[in-house]
Amino acid sequence: MRSTRDARPIKMCPRRIPLARQEAAYKAVLEMQRAEFIEPSDSPWAVPVVMVPKKGFPLSPEARAKTAFSTNRGHWQFKVLCFGLCNTPAIFERLMDRVLDGIPRQQCLVYLDDILAHGSVPDQDSHDSSSFQSALVALGHELERVAAAGLKLHPECHFMSREVSFLGHRVGKEGISTMEDKVGAVRDWPTHTDQRQLKSFLGLASYYRRFVRGFSSIAALLNRLLPKDKAFTWTVECDVAFNTLKRALIEAPVLAPPDLTLPFILDTDASNVGMGGVQAQVGPEEERVVAYFNRTFDKHERHYFVTWQELLAVMASLKHFRYYLGGLPFTVRTDHYAFQWLMSFREPEGQVAHWLEELQPYDFTVVHRAGAHPSNADAMSRRPCTGVDVVGPFPTTDSGNRWVLMAMDYFTKWPEAYTLLDQEAETIVDTLTAGMFSRFGAAESIHSDQGRNVESCVFATMCESLGLHKTPTTPLHPQSDGLVERFNKMLGQQLAIVSSKHQRDWDKHLPMVLMACRSAVQDSTSCTPALLMLGREIRTPAEMAFGLEYAWRLQDCLETAHTFTREQLVNAGVRQKRNYDVHTRGRHFVAGELVRVYSQPLRKKGRCTNLDSHWVGPCSVLERVPQTKLQIAHSPCLPPCVTAWFP
Numbered sequence: 001m002r003s004t005r006d007a008r009p010i011k012m013c014p015r016r017i018p019l020a021r022q023e024a025a026y027k028a029v030l031e032m033q034r035a036e037f038i039e040p041s042d043s044p045w046a047v048p049v050v051m052v053p054k055k056g057f058p059l060s061p062e063a064r065a066k067t068a069f070s071t072n073r074g075h076w077q078f079k080v081l082c083f084g085l086c087n088t089p090a091i092f093e094r095l096m097d098r099v100l101d102g103i104p105r106q107q108c109l110v111y112l113d114d115i116l117a118h119g120s121v122p123d124q125d126s127h128d129s130s131s132f133q134s135a136l137v138a139l140g141h142e143l144e145r146v147a148a149a150g151l152k153l154h155p156e157c158h159f160m161s162r163e164v165s166f167l168g169h170r171v172g173k174e175g176i177s178t179m180e181d182k183v184g185a186v187r188d189w190p191t192h193t194d195q196r197q198l199k200s201f202l203g204l205a206s207y208y209r210r211f212v213r214g215f216s217s218i219a220a221l222l223n224r225l226l227p228k229d230k231a232f233t234w235t236v237e238c239d240v241a242f243n244t245l246k247r248a249l250i251e252a253p254v255l256a257p258p259d260l261t262l263p264f265i266l267d268t269d270a271s272n273v274g275m276g277g278v279q280a281q282v283g284p285e286e287e288r289v290v291a292y293f294n295r296t297f298d299k300h301e302r303h304y305f306v307t308w309q310e311l312l313a314v315m316a317s318l319k320h321f322r323y324y325l326g327g328l329p330f331t332v333r334t335d336h337y338a339f340q341w342l343m344s345f346r347e348p349e350g351q352v353a354h355w356l357e358e359l360q361p362y363d364f365t366v367v368h369r370a371g372a373h374p375s376n377a378d379a380m381s382r383r384p385c386t387g388v389d390v391v392g393p394f395p396t397t398d399s400g401n402r403w404v405l406m407a408m409d410y411f412t413k414w415p416e417a418y419t420l421l422d423q424e425a426e427t428i429v430d431t432l433t434a435g436m437f438s439r440f441g442a443a444e445s446i447h448s449d450q451g452r453n454v455e456s457c458v459f460a461t462m463c464e465s466l467g468l469h470k471t472p473t474t475p476l477h478p479q480s481d482g483l484v485e486r487f488n489k490m491l492g493q494q495l496a497i498v499s500s501k502h503q504r505d506w507d508k509h510l511p512m513v514l515m516a517c518r519s520a521v522q523d524s525t526s527c528t529p530a531l532l533m534l535g536r537e538i539r540t541p542a543e544m545a546f547g548l549e550y551a552w553r554l555q556d557c558l559e560t561a562h563t564f565t566r567e568q569l570v571n572a573g574v575r576q577k578r579n580y581d582v583h584t585r586g587r588h589f590v591a592g593e594l595v596r597v598y599s600q601p602l603r604k605k606g607r608c609t610n611l612d613s614h615w616v617g618p619c620s621v622l623e624r625v626p627q628t629k630l631q632i633a634h635s636p637c638l639p640p641c642v643t644a645w646f647p
Contacts, residue, residue, distance in 0.1 A: 009044040014070035025049065026073050041077035043068035099149045100142065107138040116166050117142050168207065175254040178208050186249045195232050198225060205245055211252035216274040216294040218245050256281065256288035264330035266321060270313040272444060272469055273297065277317025279324055293320040314339050315355055318362065329363045340366055385410040386443040387484040388454065390423045395503040395608045407436050408484050412532035413522045415487055417514055419507045425456040433462065442466040449473045492610040503611050524572035594618040
């Protein structure tokens with residue numbers, strides 16, 4: 001026991017024992033007294049009784065007084081080491097480690113007072129008894145150690161069993177599985193009516209979370225009901241999650257014990273709510289799971305980009321399984337190229353440098369697992385994100401249209417544009433449902449600004465009904481939805497080219513502009529949106545006239561196109577920066593050269609500046625006034641003499 005020196009004795013009043021349990025408590029005290037585990041006490045130390053009788057080791061006379069307890073039948077103190085003292089488990093574990101020191105873990109496992117002696121036992125049809133004899137020899141050594149230490153075995157010992165219970169699990173030849181009694185309790189658990197019942201269920205279920213694929217993602221909805229400051233509302237979604245978790249626990253697999261002679265494989269994945277990893281090994285017959293790992297994202301991690309969430313899933317899984325993987329070669333399988341992108345950094349900084357430093361002790365190879373292939377990691381389906389925005393007002397067309405609803409898939413860059421008479425929330429919801437989601441299916445997430453129409457209850461109801469996770473842009477910062485904003489700008493430029501001067505026919509040209517955009521190769525993906533969305537190219541008028549063929553026609557498989565796209569997206573940022581730097585070096589104009597001048601269109605009644613060209617000219621350069629100014633000649637669209645700024 002830890003020395004208390006001259007500390008003031010702690011004395012607590014005895015608790016009243018229920019009448020139905022007083023007789024059992026009295027019998028327990030008498031049995032421990034007859035066994036000389038306890039003795040009457042006059043110690044100034046005293047605590048209420050909470051008895052869990054265990055056979056222990058002798059205590060020194062000066063230590064006995066500090067174990068004193070009171071009941072309605074007297075004041076007692078222990079003569080042997082009892083459970084309930086703060087340092088008892090550590091002392092007992094240290095003792096057992098010394099008693100069984102030198103016996104390899106392949107023959108014996110010990111946790112406190114539970115000893116599991118194991119060995120290879122031949123099959124019933126096998127006549128080779130060498131492994132059985134070796135198991136008997138090992139068991140004899142362990143029993144000799146226990147006897148030499150003066151310890152006694154509990155009467156409830158089991159010998160020569162093919163399957164035993166150990167620390168709440170069933171351990172057998174095939175591996176580790178759940179206990180039938182605990183699974184039965186889960187099977188018969190009723191639907192919850194309050195937070196206390198739900199907390200008890202999740203506590204029991206969490207004990208076997210290593211057996212359930214995607215435990216954290218399934219239980220995430222139930223965990224949201226636990227905070228005391230929130231009302232307990234049991235919804236249909238909660239009932240689905242509850243039954244899914246029960247079914248997963250009832251059908252939990254048998255986990256294989258790790259074998260250091262077989263190669264390890266780590267599968268990782270991430271979803272909108274959490275991440276997961278699966279530690280497996282490839283045996284002579286099949287690939288078997290050793291353990292599952294999963295957890296939900298915290299409030300900061302939920303705002304990570306998809307790439308960072310996938311990287312976090314790998315790093316968290318490596319940390320969780322480091323005791324399996326440390327010092328051994330293994331394979332990391334992921335359906336995202338983010339991890340390969342991480343390994344390609346030459347001069348990393350910040351979080352990337354920290355992650356690369358954590359990877360240094362590991363010896364692994366990275367294998368890409370196509371997203372269409374089955375995954376045993378904690379993953380949801382692929383996560384398309386749709387950006388939504390309303391553009392306008394434009395001049396009212398002959399059909400009465402004034403607005404354009406833009407919707408764009410962030411992965412394939414496929415654009416959708418719908419003309420609207422107004423921008424009311426009901427109109428937007430009806431158009432998205434009938435126009436996009438009915439054709440392509442509901443996206444997993446939708447990104448938009450914080451306009452009143454997309455922040456309305458109607459829009460929120462649509463998101464809830466279709467299972468859409470809505471994310472807003474930063475206020476007054478349209479760059480946070482940059483893909484859609486850039487397309488809106490390009491759309492206005494294209495419509496300005498094809499629309500008539502009266503600008504009342506722009507809606508008739510919109511479909512052909514979309515066709516051109518869908519068939520154009522994107523810089524970031526090096527593919528057309530049509531190929532990534534439809535798995536084929538669109539036959540354009542130019543192609544039919546000139547017989548042009550794109551190189552991507554060789555890719556007859558949509559999965560191949562998606563894989564190639566992920567590779568291109570990794571390097572898109574570097575390439576886009578390089579292209580931007582090339583075009584921002586400026587140009588020196590000379591006198592007499594014809595130029596076009598970028599100018600804000602003049603506002604006129606009945607016209608939309610978005611459909612007017614911002615470039616006027618041609619104009620003639622007269623002279624360079626200072627180093628950064630040019631004086632250009634008169635143009636019908638400009639004042640008689642204009643001084644324009646140029647680099």
